Amino acid sequence: MAKKLYxxxxxxxxxxxxLAEGMSYIPSGKAVRNGEAITSTVVGKISNKGHVVKxxxxxxxxxxxxxxxxxxxxxxxxNYGWTLDIGVPVKCELDLREGSxxxxxxxxxxxxxxVGDLVFVEIIGNRNGTFKVSAKDRxxxxxxxxxLINVDSGLIPRIIGKQGSMIxxxxxxxxxxxxxGQNGYVYVHCDDTKNIYKVxxxxxLIESDTTSSGLTEKVKKMLGGNKK
Numbered sequence: 001m002a003k004k005l006y007x008x009x010x011x012x013x014x015x016x017x018x019l020a021e022g023m024s025y026i027p028s029g030k031a032v033r034n035g036e037a038i039t040s041t042v043v044g045k046i047s048n049k050g051h052v053v054k055x056x057x058x059x060x061x062x063x064x065x066x067x068x069x070x071x072x073x074x075x076x077x078x079n080y081g082w083t084l085d086i087g088v089p090v091k092c093e094l095d096l097r098e099g100s101x102x103x104x105x106x107x108x109x110x111x112x113x114x115v116g117d118l119v120f121v122e123i124i125g126n127r128n129g130t131f132k133v134s135a136k137d138r139x140x141x142x143x144x145x146x147x148l149i150n151v152d153s154g155l156i157p158r159i160i161g162k163q164g165s166m167i168x169x170x171x172x173x174x175x176x177x178x179x180x181g182q183n184g185y186v187y188v189h190c191d192d193t194k195n196i197y198k199v200x201x202x203x204x205l206i207e208s209d210t211t212s213s214g215l216t217e218k219v220k221k222m223l224g225g226n227k228k
Contacts, residue, residue: 009048013040013055020053028054060154062088062183064131068123071143071181072133074115079106082113084121084133086183087150091130094121098134118143118187120179143179146189147196149203153184158206161216166206169216173223174199198223 003022007013019031020038027033030042031053044055064070064086072084072092081095096104099112113119113135121133121140135141151159160167160180170178176190176199186203190196202219209215 011046030055062153068182070183071185074117149186
């Protein structure tokens with residue numbers, strides 16, 4: 001069988017779609033070989049490099065790992081710390097000693113984090129299946145009352161953009177505080193609720209516009225005129 005490539009870089013593909021034929025092509029990511037044909041196993045985007053045909057999933061279930069910066073919601077607390085809901089069926093705990101650089105008295109825990117609060121934290125480890133997080137660094141904190149948007153975690157790199165270009169555009173053009181959690185939560189806080197809606201619509205555009213270039217400029221145009 002003669003070698004043939006059927007897709008180009010950044011094409012969107014679906015499960016079972018033939019991407020290439022010929023043994024000179026190498027499957028990568030979510031692409032697999034079936035005889036001499038290479039097919040996709042997921043809905044994804046092509047990333048071609050030479051003879052390597054790679055499929056990057058567009059929709060991916062979040063898998064927590066050490067170093068991830070995530071947003072969680074406090075669902076319970078005891079004398080040892082707080083339990084968080086991070087959007088996936090795993091146990092996640094913020095221990096008392098990791099809640100702040102300052103000493104926290106058990107009787108004053110709710111002054112730092114209370115049930116129902118949104119918190120921005122970092123995963124620092126996994127102990128017997130329970131993910132441990134920290135808010136000690138000054139970057140991490142309780143998030144004021146705001147709007148929480150749930151997106152596919154596989155799209156978070158697009159919302160951040162190259163060298164932070166997209167997230168900076170969202171912040172600068174809307175005037176909103178936008179915090180990205182690698183677990184697929186996007187927090188938006190702004191005094192003007194109209195701008196919160198605009199950010200939400202911009203994120204929908206980022207989710208849907210997976211192939212065209214100039215996306216940052218499109219988002220900037222959508223949000224233009226919102227700054228005060």
